Amino acid sequence: MSGVMNPPLSPRNADYTIEARLDAANHTITGSEVITWRNITTRTANELQFHLYWNAWKHDRTTFMRERALGFGPPSRVRLTDADRSRIDITSLRLTSPPAADLTTQLHAIAPDDGNADDETVMAVPLPQPVEPGGSVTIDVKWTAHIPRPVARTGVIGNYFFIVQWFPKLGVFQDEGWNCHQFHAHTEFFSDYGTYDVSLTVPQGWTVGATGVQRERRDNSNGADRTTTHRYYQEDVHDFAWTTSPDYIERTARFDHGILPAVDMRLLLQPEHASQAERHFDATRATLKYYGEWFGAYPYGHITIVDPAYQSGAGGMEYPTLFTAGTRWLAPARVTTPEGVTVHEAGHQFWYGIVGNNEFEDAWMDEGFNTFSTARTIAQMYNPNYLAVRYFGGFIPWVFTDIALARETEGNRLHPYRRDAKMDEQSTPTYRYYPATAGSITYNKTALWLNTMERWLGWPTLQRIMSTYFERWKFRHPKPHDFFDVTTEVLGRNIGWYFDQVSRSSDVFDYGVQELKSSREHDQHRTTVVVRRYGEAIFPVDVLVTFANGERLTERWDGRDRWKLYTYDRPSAAVSAEVDPNRVLLLDVNLTNNSRTLAPKGGEAATKWSLKWMVWLQDHLLSWAFFV
Amino acid sequence: MSVWLEGLRRVGRAPMILAGVWAMTVLVAMPLTLSLRDALTEHLGASLAADRAAGGVDYDWMQEFGDVATGPAVTFKPTILGFGAVLDNLSAFLDATTRPIAIVAVASAYVLLWIFLAGGILDRYARDRATRADGFFSVCGVFFFRFARLAAVQLIVYVFLFTSMHAWLFDRLYPNLIRDLTVERTAFLIRLALYVVFGVVLAGCNLLFDYAKVRAVIEDRRSVLGAIVAAARFIGRNYAAVVTFYLLNVALFVIVLAVYAAVAPGAGATGVSMWAGFLVSQVYIAARLWVKLAFWASEIALFQDRLAHAGYVARPEPVWPDSPAADAIREI
Numbered sequence: 001m002s003g004v005m006n007p008p009l010s011p012r013n014a015d016y017t018i019e020a021r022l023d024a025a026n027h028t029i030t031g032s033e034v035i036t037w038r039n040i041t042t043r044t045a046n047e048l049q050f051h052l053y054w055n056a057w058k059h060d061r062t063t064f065m066r067e068r069a070l071g072f073g074p075p076s077r078v079r080l081t082d083a084d085r086s087r088i089d090i091t092s093l094r095l096t097s098p099p100a101a102d103l104t105t106q107l108h109a110i111a112p113d114d115g116n117a118d119d120e121t122v123m124a125v126p127l128p129q130p131v132e133p134g135g136s137v138t139i140d141v142k143w144t145a146h147i148p149r150p151v152a153r154t155g156v157i158g159n160y161f162f163i164v165q166w167f168p169k170l171g172v173f174q175d176e177g178w179n180c181h182q183f184h185a186h187t188e189f190f191s192d193y194g195t196y197d198v199s200l201t202v203p204q205g206w207t208v209g210a211t212g213v214q215r216e217r218r219d220n221s222n223g224a225d226r227t228t229t230h231r232y233y234q235e236d237v238h239d240f241a242w243t244t245s246p247d248y249i250e251r252t253a254r255f256d257h258g259i260l261p262a263v264d265m266r267l268l269l270q271p272e273h274a275s276q277a278e279r280h281f282d283a284t285r286a287t288l289k290y291y292g293e294w295f296g297a298y299p300y301g302h303i304t305i306v307d308p309a310y311q312s313g314a315g316g317m318e319y320p321t322l323f324t325a326g327t328r329w330l331a332p333a334r335v336t337t338p339e340g341v342t343v344h345e346a347g348h349q350f351w352y353g354i355v356g357n358n359e360f361e362d363a364w365m366d367e368g369f370n371t372f373s374t375a376r377t378i379a380q381m382y383n384p385n386y387l388a389v390r391y392f393g394g395f396i397p398w399v400f401t402d403i404a405l406a407r408e409t410e411g412n413r414l415h416p417y418r419r420d421a422k423m424d425e426q427s428t429p430t431y432r433y434y435p436a437t438a439g440s441i442t443y444n445k446t447a448l449w450l451n452t453m454e455r456w457l458g459w460p461t462l463q464r465i466m467s468t469y470f471e472r473w474k475f476r477h478p479k480p481h482d483f484f485d486v487t488t489e490v491l492g493r494n495i496g497w498y499f500d501q502v503s504r505s506s507d508v509f510d511y512g513v514q515e516l517k518s519s520r521e522h523d524q525h526r527t528t529v530v531v532r533r534y535g536e537a538i539f540p541v542d543v544l545v546t547f548a549n550g551e552r553l554t555e556r557w558d559g560r561d562r563w564k565l566y567t568y569d570r571p572s573a574a575v576s577a578e579v580d581p582n583r584v585l586l587l588d589v590n591l592t593n594n595s596r597t598l599a600p601k602g603g604e605a606a607t608k609w610s611l612k613w614m615v616w617l618q619d620h621l622l623s624w625a626f627f628v
Numbered sequence: 629m630s631v632w633l634e635g636l637r638r639v640g641r642a643p644m645i646l647a648g649v650w651a652m653t654v655l656v657a658m659p660l661t662l663s664l665r666d667a668l669t670e671h672l673g674a675s676l677a678a679d680r681a682a683g684g685v686d687y688d689w690m691q692e693f694g695d696v697a698t699g700p701a702v703t704f705k706p707t708i709l710g711f712g713a714v715l716d717n718l719s720a721f722l723d724a725t726t727r728p729i730a731i732v733a734v735a736s737a738y739v740l741l742w743i744f745l746a747g748g749i750l751d752r753y754a755r756d757r758a759t760r761a762d763g764f765f766s767v768c769g770v771f772f773f774r775f776a777r778l779a780a781v782q783l784i785v786y787v788f789l790f791t792s793m794h795a796w797l798f799d800r801l802y803p804n805l806i807r808d809l810t811v812e813r814t815a816f817l818i819r820l821a822l823y824v825v826f827g828v829v830l831a832g833c834n835l836l837f838d839y840a841k842v843r844a845v846i847e848d849r850r851s852v853l854g855a856i857v858a859a860a861r862f863i864g865r866n867y868a869a870v871v872t873f874y875l876l877n878v879a880l881f882v883i884v885l886a887v888y889a890a891v892a893p894g895a896g897a898t899g900v901s902m903w904a905g906f907l908v909s910q911v912y913i914a915a916r917l918w919v920k921l922a923f924w925a926s927e928i929a930l931f932q933d934r935l936a937h938a939g940y941v942a943r944p945e946p947v948w949p950d951s952p953a954a955d956a957i958r959e960i
Binding site: 608 | 906
């Protein structure tokens with residue numbers, strides 16, 4: 001376990017050697033980095049473009065802050081001071097080869113996405129000499145950064161530091177030019193693979209967790225200033241994150257599997273969650289096992305799980321070989337906290353870490369794939385798991401053991417999708433989604449259409465598609481058509497019509513039974529069923545008609561027309577008719593209209609549930625009686 | 629303790645009061661329940677989702693319904709199930725969560741009915757003997773307008789507590805107290821402490837207004853402000869007993885909640901199990917009402933125990949609308 005990957009797994013065209021010093025008292029980082037970048041495209045590079053993510057929270061006029069204000073509700077009532085905001089300033093940028101040149105003064109902000117002149121999250125610098133395909137440059141960058149209060153999963157609270165997207169980082173140069181988006185409120189990141197050799201100097205005695213493997217640790221003493229430098233190293237990753245705090249407790253465990261490579265797991269845990277260590281390890285093991293078996297092996301041999309501090313806002317995020325989980329002080333059994341988030345973020349090692357799609361433009365390719373995979377893993381490992389609701393300021397959980405959460409709906413998050421289904425076409429670049437509903441289109445819709453594919457094509461087929469895609473695009477940057485092409489290849493037929501609807505449109509699926517009648521005619525019962533397509537999107541569905549004598553007839557409807565009539569003459573009357581009875585089409589936004597019965601129990605069910613509600617209302621009235 | 633138990637016994641000796649307020653609670657809840665039933669019936673229609681919802685929980689359907697629900701029906705969520713309903717309301721009470729306007733309107737009507745009945749109930753417990761319906765309601769009528777004036781004072785106080793004070797405690801002070809906390813348990817303890825502060829202030833006001841009502845009824849006071857001042861004097865002079873009684877009643881409340889937490893019915897099915905579950909829930913509602921009445925009865929018992937002129941319970945048939953005190957004085 002050294003961080004060395006032999007043979008190389010990725011192009012390694014963006015290597016970073018970083019030295020950074022944390023001033024924990026003043027919340028600043030002083031850093032320097034040497035970046036060696038190689039042009040692996042067919043296009044000549046005339047400039048370099050950098051992300052300076054921490055400038056997103058410099059003031060309220062940045063693109064990030066403007067987007068966050070759009071549809072995210074009222075801001076926190078806790079006042080942000082200037083000390084809470086962040087910034088990152090490049091103090092020096094020198095080209096060291098070829099040829100040596102000081103480019104500091106030529107550095108300038110650009111806003112490729114929206115032209116926002118107040119946004120300084122992307123910097124460009126012209127190169128004195130173009131970098132031809134296959135050529136490379138080395139640059140030396142020095143910077144200072146002020147660490148924010150927790151925002152977008154980074155920052156400091158108390159003496160808990162979680163430091164991500166923290167250094168000047170190159171965008172991705174592609175055949176189309178630089179792909180270096182501004183920091184948006186609801187998108188994540190995109191960068192090239194390389195080797196990270198990072199030395200972090202932090203107060204002595206503090207625990208450090210970081211991407212990669214610790215290669216060296218050196219105590220420094222300069223009078224009262226006692227620090228320790230931790231050197232971390234990792235090859236074939238596309239980002240580097242770290243955390244430090246004196247409060248972490250550390251646990252280790254190992255993932256062993258007969259076929260998949262072993263993985264050393266390191267857990268940095270908050271003391272108040274000490275009893276939940278095994279739950280974190282078990283969830284990580286489950287992820288490494290199932291993702292490994294379904295898609296492909298996790299190759300790094302080590303993984304760091306960070307349990308973030310309360311209010312750090314750092315929970316539920318992925319970085320190469322390190323991720324943050326997130327749990328609560330009270331975490332009842334049979335509820336998937338912390339398991340859900342642990343599986344999801346560990347799963348990102350596969351969908352994001354290994355298959356490195358562009359999260360600015362096609363976030364659904366990792367978030368959606370991973371939501372689907374998470375739900376599948378949870379269903380394998382934690383079945384049943386129940387709904388829990390938290391009361392009294394969100395602290396006290398109550399488990400509703402009557403409500404076991406289903407993978408198909410809760411795991412894939414159907415409910416929010418139903419509400420937001422038409423808000424954006426999925427193929428729109430993610431950074432242009434409406435911020436408040438971006439999650440539904442990114443995570444939920446993808447999980448639903450993948451699970452629909454699983455139920456339609458069968459898991460072995462979908463598993464072959466996903467593992468082929470994984471194998472082909474690991475340590476590369478796939479685009480949507482790459483996944484669609486793999487699907488065509490594995491299936492041997494093109495299902496572009498499906499992707500046209502689920503990815504390239506915002507149409508919704510909604511099939512239903514409009515009418516069911518059954519009447520006696522002579523010695524037979526004549527049954528008529530009208531099924532209808534209420535939504536714009538089209539999908540072939542089954543129609544199941546059940547008769548009183550137990551006979552069940554299944555029709556296959558291509559689902560194209562707006563409605564279809566089925567007529568039967570049978571010895572028995574019909575009992576019910578159901579469209580998509582096996583619920584293949586998980587994207588159907590209205591399940592209640594999918595069936596009709598001639599012996600309806602709506603009244604009974606309504607009585608039962610209204611009586612339940614009545615007790616709630618009576619109890620509520622008793623709260624009011626307090627005032628008399 | 630014996631005085632407190634005497635209060636509880638008075639509740640037990642007036643079962644019609646408990647039955648009456650329970651019936652009132654059912655009747656007040658009924659219109660919105662029927663309205664919700666109609667909405668659920670319409671949404672379920674003739675679908676097979678109704679079969680699933682009848683047989684247990686169809687969470688998908690509940691969520692679908694939630695997406696189209698309006699008015700009071702928006703509160704139809706899984707949290708209505710079993711003991712979750714109690715936690716939902718208790719949490720909403722302490723966190724000052726707003727409810728749909730229709731529910732607030734019904735709750736206001738419910739409070740108004742309590743204000744009307746309060747005089748009769750307190751009078752009945754003070755006399756500790758049957759007063760017949762006409763006697764009961766004539767006392768209700770006598771005290772309704774006095775208690776309505778008291779309610780105006782209560783409204784001002786409680787609105788202040790649930791808006792200004794609550795907002796200050798939980799929207800301003802609390803976020804600032806936990807601003808740099810990294811331990812959830814500590815944050816919870818701080819919130820718990822603020823709940824206690826808020827609860828103590830609420831309980832204090834509640835006590836004051838309770839004893840104001842007690843004094844108004846027993847001493848036939850017409851001045852609401854006079855009754856409040858007199859209540860404050862009584863509480864001040866009998867602080868330990870008053871607080872002890874209040875805490876004992878709070879303990880009863882907690883016991884009722886604990887028992888219901890253990891036996892609260894889940895989703896169940898339709899038919900017998902549905903009605904059995906409903907019956908258990910109604911026993912809980914009745915128990916909650918019994919606790920509320922126990923607060924009043926024990927406070928009356930204490931007041932009558934501590935003040936000579938109020939300690940005598942009249943025996944002869946009262947001449948309405950004489951006060952229980954006047955009733956008692958005639959017996960001296």
